[in-house]
Amino acid sequence: MTMPANLPPEAKAKYAKYLDAKTTEEKIKTLEEFISAVPKHKGTENLMLWARKKLAQLKQDLEEERRRRKTGGSGIRFMVQKSGAAQVAVIGPTNSGKSTLVHRLTGAKTLITDYPYSTRLPSPGMLSFEDVQFQLVDTPSLMLNYPDSQWNNRIIGLVKNADALLLLFSLDSPSLKQNIASTLKLLGDRGIETSKGEGYVYIERTRGVGEIKLYVNGRLKGFTEENVRRMLREYRIYGAYVYIDGEVTLDDVEKAIFTRTMFKPTVLILNKADRSLYSKEELLALKNIIPNGVPVLVGIARSGRGFEELGRILFEKLGIIRVYTKEPNGEIAKQPLVLKKGATVLDVAKSVHSRLVKNFKYARIWGPSAKYPGERTGLDHTVKDGDIVEIRA
Ligand SMILES: Nc1nc2c(ncn2[C@@H]2O[C@H](COP(=O)(O)OP(=O)(O)O)[C@@H](O)[C@H]2O)c(=O)[nH]1
Ligand SMILES: [Mg+2]
Structure with missing residues (x-):
């Protein structure tokens, strides 16, 4: 979506109202007001397309909500309690082998059939990688012919809540390429990116806190952090965390206000290699439609062949590390703390006990991030995968 150059202030204010709306009814009302406040010309065409599509979706949501209220709230939302180091939603078109894969890799009982759309509820199982576990969630198949x-x-609700995605496709389907393209489009249209691309902006609004904080992990192309703050204030956004990765323009930031895309680390799986309709060359050509940075595994869910490295790949894609805490003069914890790459001793202390932060004296580190075994550090020391950390308070 290209952004409208200089939306009038009224339109920006209306958009802020929409962002603040809580109920579906309010969202519809405020989005309609926004649409009428936007001047219609070439520069706002894409924005209007997006807004009208969003409006149609909201109206559909409202209908569904009303129906549920009438029928006594039987509309279950798909939510699976998280467990382990990360929740990974296994999604894809019908018969791609999702239920088979989750069963094979985790041992969990899933419903495997030849009938389309037989899986009707999500069901989880645990996949081990060394000393961490990932929760794989089998899901009902996406209806690619009815994207909205x-x-x-x-299913999208579940995807948004998950930490990572496995996209599954079957090599015995004649419409493999189209299935991949439709699935990626369906996700993209709902604001879910499977790859960070060149640059990536994600804005998380914080209610109440009147501060705009930037986390820049890349380069701002032709603008400053102050420009971002000013622009957000024009949209009446006063509290937000802005995450920036790679090379990003101010337009990208403005776009992120509207589309609110989120990035989900993704692995793409081409299943049923034992019944593949495709040559090696044809599979390589799929690179053209698969985003850079999405690893592809080819395998056989029935036997598990080809998925030996899945745990490791997920671990790397998720950008997580393991840290082992140690009591002063005590045992090293068997179970690691799982933290985001870039975490510091402060994050370690926080996840053990807030008291450790308040009374912190120093830490001692053994392992990859230590200059020498038992290095003494402060709270700002960056830890690495495999570190042993002892906190003195
Ligand atoms: N030949 C072969 N069949 C598979 C493989 N994985 C799954 N299947 C079969 O494909 C059908 C659909 O599998 P299922 O796991 O229910 O697919 P889902 O709809 O994606 O959950 C079942 O008959 C499975 O036995 C595989 O790797 N090879
Ligand atoms: Mg299934």
């Missing part, structure tokens, strides 16, 4: 259906909405 309520059926898909519930």
